[in-house]
Every structure is written in structure tokens, then in C-alpha cells.
Amino acid sequence: MSEQLQRMRRVGADIAAKHAGSVDAEARFPHEAFAALKAEKLLGVMVPTELGGAGASISEVVALCHALGQYCGSTAMIFAMHQIQVACLVRHGLQSEWHRAFMRRLTSEQLLLGSATSEAGIGGDVRSSICAMEVQGARFKLSKNATVISYGADSDAIMVTARRTAESPASDQVIVPILKSDYRLEQTSTWDTLGMRGTCSIGYWLHGAGDVAQIMPLPYADISAQTMLPTSHLTWSSLWLGIATDAVARARAFVRAEARRKAGTVPPGALRLAEAVNLLQLMKSNVVAAARQYEAALASPELLTALSFAVAMNNLKTGTSQMAVQVVNHALLICGISGYRNDSDYSVCRHLRDAHSAALMVSNDRILANTANLLLVLKDDPGLFP
Amino acid sequence: MIRDVIREGGGLAVDIATLGDGDDLYAAGLTSHATVNLMLGLEEKFDIEFPDRLLRRRTFESIEAISAAVTELLDEKVAA
Numbered sequence: 471m472s473e474q475l476q477r478m479r480r481v482g483a484d485i486a487a488k489h490a491g492s493v494d495a496e497a498r499f500p501h502e503a504f505a506a507l508k509a510e511k512l513l514g515v516m517v518p519t520e521l522g523g524a525g526a527s528i529s530e531v532v533a534l535c536h537a538l539g540q541y542c543g544s545t546a547m548i549f550a551m552h553q554i555q556v557a558c559l560v561r562h563g564l565q566s567e568w569h570r571a572f573m574r575r576l577t578s579e580q581l582l583l584g585s586a587t588s589e590a591g592i593g594g595d596v597r598s599s600i601c602a603m604e605v606q607g608a609r610f611k612l613s614k615n616a617t618v619i620s621y622g623a624d625s626d627a628i629m630v631t632a633r634r635t636a637e638s639p640a641s642d643q644v645i646v647p648i649l650k651s652d653y654r655l656e657q658t659s660t661w662d663t664l665g666m667r668g669t670c671s672i673g674y675w676l677h678g679a680g681d682v683a684q685i686m687p688l689p690y691a692d693i694s695a696q697t698m699l700p701t702s703h704l705t706w707s708s709l710w711l712g713i714a715t716d717a718v719a720r721a722r723a724f725v726r727a728e729a730r731r732k733a734g735t736v737p738p739g740a741l742r743l744a745e746a747v748n749l750l751q752l753m754k755s756n757v758v759a760a761a762r763q764y765e766a767a768l769a770s771p772e773l774l775t776a777l778s779f780a781v782a783m784n785n786l787k788t789g790t791s792q793m794a795v796q797v798v799n800h801a802l803l804i805c806g807i808s809g810y811r812n813d814s815d816y817s818v819c820r821h822l823r824d825a826h827s828a829a830l831m832v833s834n835d836r837i838l839a840n841t842a843n844l845l846l847v848l849k850d851d852p853g854l855f856p
Numbered sequence: 857m858i859r860d861v862i863r864e865g866g867g868l869a870v871d872i873a874t875l876g877d878g879d880d881l882y883a884a885g886l887t888s889h890a891t892v893n894l895m896l897g898l899e900e901k902f903d904i905e906f907p908d909r910l911l912r913r914r915t916f917e918s919i920e921a922i923s924a925a926v927t928e929l930l931d932e933k934v935a936a
Binding site for chain 1: 908
């Protein structure tokens, strides 16, 4: 296990797991876990070493999300969403002086990055914006009615999408990081949900400003296709796998305890446990294969914007999001009423509620519709290995 | 002919007649969803099939780029 992963395991077991219950019950930001993640310098791991980070690869970040997901789903989701923003900066901001300086600050001050991509009136399509950059000289202003800015109140900076100019079509977007000191948030909704209660995915009007140099140079369409989509699906899938892994760990412990009590007989839950472990392995293979595919494609913008790559990442998301619920449900059946109780060591209630968010956060139906559209032109791939 | 297909299937925010051959179609409002329509229209019009290696964003970024891809596929068809 890498030293980084050990530190993450420590934060997970000592802090995140301890507060997971109250974060969930009170639908509050996991302050304790993030103080610990910042103290362990885990927020800037992806930033290159010359800018103060650890130069972690996407696989390493995916492993960190997977580890944290085993202790607290909400904390892991916030960590993942932050890393997605960092990945965009690292992959597309290294040529720009402003973004290099920002990454240095991100690592030294352990800034937490939020994101404002969804907007009222666009029908959930984050590749469209209504709001636009208002540029005057070297400065810009921006107002966005964001339907969701997860952990917005606790972010240190927010990456915001908007149309390039007031004249640009809805799909011609840019993305810009705006610092906390340069924006004002007006809360427009609340967050009281079934699961993932700690992400505090509240709606806000965001009014921000900054220097034109802050605008990411590459169009958001490219950043989205090459980095934001694949990184989102990989980090999310891995933390969902983490949630499922912990549920199965509880089911394993339950079955072992049963077996010890009645030595010589195989407990009734053992067979279903075998099934759950089988599903978990499929889910894990899916995540690991997709992470390898992404890393193999990283050097080539051509490969990253290919339709076949988009379909593979879509499949990762829709597949693992469904399996997460399936696996946790198996764990619930195995643990029985002990799993159904909130006040038991074998409880998988929070796991199940958190896992149900997976198919909804970016709706699977929307992603499947996108895949369906791409399949109209994409040809069959008869090969086994890429 | 390519301009006709774009006019029908590209879903651009502006009139195609106002764009030059090298202009960025994505900046003119071409979405990835509409790119698929555009591809289908081109395949129908020119009786060609885009292989997977050409199914990427940059192939459709301008009329020039589309024209190069279509020409390449038509040449391959003649050679075959």
C-alpha cells in the first residue's frame, strides 16, 4: 500500500467513519474529515510536484476515493468532486501562469474546490449554459442561477461554467475557477435527501468576478470530454465500489459470526455472500479496466475525444451505479434485521441510501440516451484486448 | 453539399452561409449530440461510412476538416 493510501486509510478509519453517522443524520458538511484530509495534504495530491503536489496519477486518486468510500460515502463523494476539478486544472492549466499559481496555492493552503456546472433553465444538460461571461478589459463578471453547488458554503473556490460571451450559443462554454473572496452565494434551496446527505448539494445564485486570465484556455467542451467526464465516472465509480465493499465486509463479518456460533453448519447467508462477492469482483474489474483504459488514452486528445471512449466511460458509470445498489442489497439480505437496523454493527442502511444516489447523480437515463445516440454511428469492436 | 448537410442536421445557432470553411463549428453551436446527426447525414449523402478512427471531435470542427475526412473516405472507396 502506498504511503498516501495509508494516510487516507488512517483519516477514513480514525475520523471519517467516526463522524459518518452524525454527518448523515444532520445532513451536514464533514468538517472533521476535511480538516484531517487537509492536515494530511490529501487535497492537492494530483498537482505536479514542481507546484507543491504529489503528482498522483488518476489510478492513485481512484484508489484514494475507493478507500475513503469504505468509511463515509458523503466524505468520499466530496473528495471525488474536488479531485475532478483539480484534474481539470492539472490537465489543462499547466500552460497558464495564473493557473500554475493557483495550483501552488491549492497545495500550500489545501483549498477545497467546488463546482457550479448545473443551471436553472437548461434542463439538466451541463453542456449548455444560459449565463455568460461579461468581460470588460482584463476583468470579468458572472452571475449564475446554479441549481446545485455541492458543499458550496464550505468551498474555498468554485469552478463555474458559462457561455464564452453574451453572443455565444448555449454550447460554446468556458470554465473558470473563482476564489471565495471574489464570489457571493445566495442560497435558493435546501438539501434534505435519502442519502449522500453530507454533500450539502444546495442551489445558489452565484455572483462572481475575476481576471480574464482565470478563464481556462481550452473550451469547456474539450475539458469535459477529455477530463471532467472520465474523471467523474472513474472517481464516482470507485467510491461507490468502496461503499459496496464496506457493506460486503459487514455481511462477511455477519456470516463468520454465525458460522462460529454454529460450527459445522454453513450459515444460510453464506451462499448469498458468495453471490455478493462475485458481483463485487465484476464491479471492481469494471473500475480497474476503465482506469487503465483512461491512463492508456491520456497522452492522446484524439483518443480521449473518440466516441468509443465516451461510450466506455458512460458504460462504467451506468454499470457500476446499478451494481452498487445490487451489492449493498445483497449485504442487507445477508445481515437481515441486523443490517436493517440503524443501531447495529452490521447496519448497511446508510450504505443503501447513499448507493441509491449513484443512478441519479447525472441520471443513468440521460447517460444511456447519450450512449444510444453515439451507437447510431459507432461501429462494433470485435476485439478482446484493446 | 457538406454545407447542405450541416444546414439540415448541424443544429447551428447561426446561418451556415455566414461561416467560412475554417471557422469553428463548435463555437457556432454544434453540439456533440448534433455531431451524430451530421455524421448520419454525411454517410447518407456521400454513401460512405465513418470508421471509428474518425469518430472524434476534431473531425467535425470545421467545414474544412469535414471535407478532408469525406474526401479521404471517398478516395478509399474508389481505391477499393
